[in-house]
Amino acid sequence: MRPVYLISGGVTKFAKAHPEKDFRLMVKEAYDYALRDIPALTPDMIDGAVGSYFSDHFTRQLKAASMVQDYLGLCPKPSKRIEGGGATGGLCLQSAWEAIASGRMECCVAFGFETMSRVSTWKGNEFIALASDTNFDFPIGGFYTGYYAMMVQRHMYEFGTTVEQMAMVSVKNHINALYNPYAQKAKRLTIEQVRQAPMVATPLTMEDICTMSDGAAVCILASERIASRVCDRPVHITGVGSGSDTMRMADRPHGKVLLLPHEQESDYATLRYPGVHSFRGGRMAAKLAYHMAGIQDPREELSFIELHDAYTSSEIQTYEDLGLCKYGEGGSFVESGIPFMPGIDYGLSLPQQGRLPVNPSGGLLACGHPVGATGLMQAVFALWQLQGAIEKHLGNGMLQVSRPRRGLIHSHAGTGTYITVTILEAVT
Amino acid sequence: MNESPEGSDPLAQHRVEILSMDPLILRDRYEIEYRHSYAQDTPFFLGLSKGELLGSRCTQCRYFYATPRRHCMECGHATTWERLPTTARIHTFTVCYYGSERFLKETPYVLILVEFEGVNTLFLSRLKGVDPEQVRIGMPVRPRFAKEPTYTVTDVWFEPIEQG
Secondary structure (H helix, E strand, O other): OOOEEEEEEEEOOOEOOOOOOOHHHHHHHHHHHHHHHOOOOOHHHOOEEEEEOOOHHHHOOOOHHHHHHHHOOOOOOOEEEEOEOEOHHHHHHHHHHHHHHOOOOOEEEEEEEEEOOOOOHHHHHHHHHOOOOOOOOHHHHOOHHHHHHHHHHHHHHHHOOOHHHHHHHHHHHHHHHHHOOOOOOOOOOOHHHHHHOOEEEOOEEHHHEOOOOEEEEEEEEEEHHHHHHHOOOOEEEEEEEEEEOOOOHHHOOEEOOOOOOOOOHHHHOOOOEEOOOOOHHHHHHHHHHHHHHOOOOHHHHOOEEEOOOOEHHHHHHHHHHOOOOOOOOHHHHHHHOOOOOOOOOOOOOOOOOOOOOEOOOOHHHHHOOOHHHHHHHHHHHHHHHHOOOHHHHHOOOOOOOOOOOEEEEEEEOOOOOEEEEEEEEEOO | OOOOOOOOOHHHHOOOOEEEEOOEEEOOOOOOOOOOOOHHHHHHHHHHHOOOOEEEEEOOOOOEEOOOOOEOOOOOOEEEEEEOOOOEEEEEEEEEOOOOHHHHHHOOEEEEEEEOOOOOOOEEEEEOOOOHHHOOOOOEEEEEEOOOOOOOHHHEEEEEOOOO
């Protein structure tokens, strides 16, 4: 394997609906933005592309990635579509990484999109629920918020996690997004407002869950040879990992924890794992990515994280999978203030505020979740963080993490069925 | 091969309904009929129609699956059908006040993951006959079966076992 660099990116404004643009035009906007950021890259230097979108139902067009390929003027170069539920974007980025790392390509475009506005919200929820077992799960009342609600009920039962701790995640991510003009749903919230919002599936309210969106994102990846020629501040992708778990939550085993380098078996002497309270696939993805990047203790060796917070509860569960705290301590981790941004007033008492910001962009909860674009959006925000270019691209520097060295992005599908973790590092 | 009579194309049949002129947005429909096979899981669904809840037991390692599968995830060997216990407990639950379009009219409904003594995995079902506020993890439950089978997994649901 040879080194792979992320050299540019672009994101459309994520919105409830973009009826005036189809998926091709949304991707084109993000692509042109990415090209403008590295004018020395000419189209003949691009060897191919990988496209990502989740749902043929939402798009109502099979082989839609072929239509993007021709719209961008990339025919007859190599192209394919990646689909992996909510992790589609993360898997797409890793597929482009593979193309460069293997030597097959010198420069590869990863593009992703979703148009979710063409059906009603509840029909959209039905499409998403079809990504659960259609014989055994969907007919019971298939609804992803319901599935995640059951998982966090068990998390609360096992570990004493509270709804107020979950609400703090919502407050954090929605307030962060006030400084991100690409976000769909930025707003100042309180814990009380999160809890008083309409109940969707106990204990998750409307403010505990992300919304559906239209949007696109593009990343351009390159070998060292191309990166050094066209980009002043390339970002090195130093770790990729991914994992999986059973399609049916009901089939998850109860066994031993997959340990990270900074953990010991005695930390979890009584925990039956993963059950439905934890994501074994997320832990596997983190373990593999940390190994490749040479990370011994993620609590000390990461500068920021953009993770897949489709639900406030899944952000708390993911802190644990990534080893930012022990299993069971995700609730107290958010209360510590560690995952908040420094220098932003959240109206909360946060003793260790800003030590390791999680979802400085606002995450899925506030940016929105146009599925195929989401994992690539995280990569674009991570690129801009590591380039120190947040102010340039967002118009203000409030979300710029100070002197970031290493970032982690995390993309997640189903009830934890596919998960990716990718580590990116500033080049010094 | 059946020849469709002219004008039976469902897309041609429905009247154009314009929702917006700029951008031009039309109302459109998309319907598909499948011949859905339960294939190797067929005995489970036939079991429900006879009031039997069947799990899968590995013939080699004895792993016992509450939700059936014909081959074991642990060791790869074939499983056999085995009746699940007739009492169980709630492993976790939620009360859904919203849902997918297809289930909106049934809200609020209670989803549960059911745990059976001596069984290694869980089973997703509905809990009925209970005030949603009263549902708790650990609550004892028992399966109930539809008198008129629909041959879907909704032919079984659970009810609380009266205490005392």
